Amino acid sequence: MSGAAATDWGVLEPPPLAHSTALTRLWRAFMTARLMVGLVLLTLQVVAFSLGQPLNVWALTLSSGYLVVALAGRQFLRPDPPIRRLGLNWLLSMGVDLGTVALLHVLQSGSINYTPLFALPVLMGAVVGTLPVGLATAASVAVLLLGDALRVQWDTGADPSNRLLQAALSGTGLFIVALLAHQLARRLAREESLAERSRGTAQMQAQVNELVIETLSEGVLVIDVDGRIHAANPAAAAILGHGLAHAALPMALDSFPAWRPLATLAAQTFAQERSQSEEVPVAQSQGAAREVRVLTRLTPAQAAGGMGLCVMFLHDLRELEARIRTEKLAAMGRMSAAVAHEIRNPLAAITQASALLGEDLHEEGNRRLNDMVRSNAQRLARIVDDVLDMARARQQGEQRPHAGPSLDLDAAVRHMTEEWVGHNARTSVALSLGAHQTVDFDPEHLRRILVNLLDNAARYASAQERSIQVVTRVGSDQRARLHVWSDGAPLDPAVQRHLFEPFFSSESRSSGLGLFICRELCERHGAQIGYARRPLSQDGAEGNLFSIHFAPLAAPLPQ
Structure with a gap:
């Protein structure tokens, strides 16, 4: 046949x-x-x-x-x-x-x-x-x-x-x-x-273009000669704000005063029939204005003298600078790992010398000073070990098993929070401890995570009572949770996307390693850390909430 x-x-x-x-x-x-x-x-x-x-x-x-x-x-x-x-x-x-x-x-x-x-x-x-x-x-x-x-x-x-x-x-x-x-x-x-093949190819190309544009980190606007927006991807809606993501298109680009510089740039592109590039501030409905680098391109129809469209590309300068800074600091991070490796030998020598010196010291004051040197040298050695562990290349999904003892979460959080308040003279931290569980977590690692989260909260929280709250509880999945909440201003969406990345920070004086180390330490113990902008309770005020979900462990402690 x-x-x-x-x-x-x-x-x-x-x-x-x-x-x-x-x-x-x-x-x-x-x-x-x-x-x-x-x-x-x-x-x-x-x-x-x-x-x-x-x-x-x-x-x-x-x-x-x-x-x-x-x-x-x-x-x-x-x-x-x-x-x-x-x-x-x-x-x-x-x-x-x-x-x-x-x-x-x-x-x-x-x-x-x-x-x-x-x-x-x-x-x-x-x-x-x-x-x-x-x-x-x-x-x-x-x-x-x-x-x-x-x-x-x-x-x-x-x-x-x-x-x-x-x-x-x-x-x-x-x-x-x-x-x-x-x-x-x-x-x-x-x-x-x-025609069928051409239509199939065009549909496939349109779907690919739509997917690429939708997932671009840079904003894309499509504007006609009358200054109306015909299309905008999610990144452009996030950069421009003012509800563009939910607006009915087409709409006028100069609908908001904050967008008028963009409308002027689009008009110049059509008038001069060539691409434009400019950095303009774009005011937001909430928060500070964004510095945006704007690039415009004309479609071929306009270049040929017909009625075409202007495609506008929007780059958030802060994200561009953060990306460049991340690349630079990544190289510094590799170098710091090498430096940390070299620090181990002097630290070992200091620890050994302190131990030998302690055998010959009899005055109480000198012994306390020597104990302080030995304690801090050992602490630095642990930090160096952590930096080296995080710098080593690990296979995706691999987790380092923890062999340390379990700890009483509520007691540990109370002690660490009170210690932090004593060092920072902060009296407005409210404690609510209701987990009543042990967790498999290294105490020193938990202290570093909690101190880091409290430092971040204190940097942006107000001076009012209960502006910072530390809560432990058990979730619906019977896993213990630790929440650090503050009433600070909302984080910018661009900051949220890179919150736990290494060497990323919204402040020029910060190294950007704090939250990254918190995430690494949590993953090492099978826990997860996350951020959300929401209240602690249904009737509470909205704020910045960092939550740690601990790995499942044994039975709860007796109350």
Whole structure:
């Protein structure tokens, strides 16, 4: 079967006449035309009788039968064009037409000439069939006409030259019509196939462009010559603010005073017909203004003198500077790991010397000083170990198992918070301890995380009572949680996206390692740390909330 199909494609018909929706529509049009021809044939018989001509019962019956067959064919005949052989589909459509017209031609009465009706099956075979089907249909008509000429000669004995010549001319004309119609059908099929491929490619390209634009970290605006925004990606909505993400587009770019510098830049781009670049401040509905670098580009239609669009690219300068700073500090981080490695040997020497010195010291004051040196040297050694651990390349998803003892979360948090308050003279930290669980966490690591979070909270919180709150509780998943909440101003969305990245900070004097180290220490113990802008309780005020979800552990402590 596959070899026969290949032969049909290779010899009988080239590939462009594969299944086509256009050919299917033409098939339905031909079916409708057959129905109209049936109605006309029946009407002709009735009109001829009303004009006084004798009733031709056979012609009337044949016309009525053809109308019924045409109606049934339109309702139930559903081939898959192109028709490739003279089979059942051809017989029930073109074959019926040939037979009907031929019989009407034989039974013709008066001056009615049915020969032009042969054009319908010939066109149908040439358009919705392969070239052999179309030519075979035209050949069938030529044979019928020649046979009719010979029949007339047999019946009347008249000279058949005129009829034979007319049959030859009609057959030749129908062959030419079949060939031309088939070529037009092939062209239609090729154009439709090309249009389908082009549309599929355009749709795929549009989807890819939309996905790329939607995920770009830089803002993109599409503006027309009248200064209206036709499209904006999420990054542009985040940079411009003022509810652009939920606005109905198109909208005027100068709808808000903060956007007027952008509208002016777009107007200059259209007026000068060349790209523009400028840094402009964009005021926000909340918070400080953003410094934005704006690049404009014209679409090719505008460059060619037509009505085009201006594509505006928006870069948040703070994010650009942070990205550059991150790259620079990443190199410094690698160097600091090497430096930390070199510090280990001097620290070991200091610790050993302190231990030896402690054996010869007898005065209480000197012993306390020596203990302080040894304690801080050991603490620095632990910090160096942590930095080196985080600097080492680890496989994705790998976690370092913790072998240390469990600790009482509530007691540890109370002690560490009170110690922090004592060192910072901060009296407005509110404690609410209700976890009553032990957690598998190194005490020194938990202290570093809590101190870091409290330092950040104190930097931005107000001086009011309960402006900083430390809460422990058990979540719905029975995991202990530690929350550090403050009433500070909301974090900028650009800051939130990079909050736990190394060497990222919204302040120039900060190294940007604090929250990154917190995240690394949490992941080391199977915990997760996150940030959200929300209240601690349903009826509370909104604030900045850092939460730690500890790994599941043993049973809760007795209350």
